[in-house]
Amino acid sequence: MTSFHYTTRQPGETVEKLLREQWQGGKKSVHQMRMDKSVTNAEGEPVEWKEPLPEGTELIFGFNGVHSSYKPEPFDSLRVIWEDEHVLAVYKPAGLSVHPEHAPGTGTLMNEVMGYIESKGGTYAEHIHRLDQHTAGILLIAKHPLAKTMFDRMLEQNQIERYYTAELEGQLRKPRGTINMPIGKDRYHATRRRVSPSGQSAVTHFKVLERKPDTTLVEAQLETGRTHQIRVHFAHLGHPVVGDQLYGSETIARGPYKLVASKVAFTHPITSELTILETE
Incomplete structure (x- = not known):
């Protein structure tokens, strides 16, 4: 299952405030997470969304059943520049398309990325922006739906330089x-x-x-x-x-x-x- 960890930084934080106010997660994703009870504590127990939490509480945000449609391919030549639980940054070579024109196309950067993600136990990868086929350089990729929502908004608001x-x-x-x-x-x-x-x-x-x-x-x-x-x-x-x-x-x-x-x-x-x- 695709997931990420988060430790509360101040007393009284709630899952509700984190997802809806601080991170402004997409309504559909947030609603699904609530229905699935996919936010748990370190022991794997579901956390009440409106319950104030002590500072330093470890939370695990899970995403049940999320899968990207890119067909995974060998990633021997994939150059990872940086990553954390939320975002992957890779180097796209010139001449390589970011994604297939039609599903389930092959031979693109996202096919290699999906192979890499699956090798790490993940199921989700979606590019945040695009590069022309013959433009080389850094491409950002979201590793879970909440990150995709947040980075899409940042891109729209010119918060990614x-x-x-x-x-x-x-x-x-x-x-x-x-x-x-x-x-x-x-x-x-x-x-x-x-x-x-x-x-x-x-x-x-x-x-x-x-x-x-x-x-x-x-x-x-x-x-x-x-x-x-x-x-x-x-x-x-x-x-x-x-x-x-x-x-x-x-x-x-x-x-x-x-x-x-x-x-x-x-x-x-x-x-x-x-x-x-x-x-x-």
Whole structure:
């Protein structure tokens, strides 16, 4: 069974307040946990939800019958960057899709992740955000439904800082700045996006890391997470990501285009610890 441990930090905490107020768990998940009596003490006895608990009480939050649908596959090449009972951070190689397009697809990162999770006795893994197929870097994965609910909300409220390193064609004039341009679908191309007044709000902050003879290395921080956002924004400025031919790169680059999700930072919603994860 998928589960996690928690020790109360102050006198009078209740399961009800933790789940509904402090963690703001999804109504469906919280209701199911209550019906299943799946919150227990260290001895495995169900805990009354509204009973004030002494500081230091050990609780076990269980999730009966939760299973992710990804078919588990060998995970020999899976690179785990960091994990705890709630979240797994892995490195996604360029060229590998995050998840299958159709169930029960195979050959994706989530298939490998599911193999890893099952090897540890778990049954649940759902990605919190996405990376384009040819973008490498850090991907966050929830290990239980409550974590998925909390991190989805944090992502929506811009409480997960996501940084990318990109190599751009040409010399970007400004040393730092913000690109605030809405992004919508390109009516002439099924997968391409474009800057469009009728599109969704899209904001990218950037700073120059290094200037090379023909390219510029930048760090970009997402304030929003639109499809292809970094690629679209810099291409619109006339500086496409090196090798990104979908958005007009004229550089013949070996392998994938030069874009990596290099850093993720957030305050952990359960432990309250500042968590900063970076690629090596």
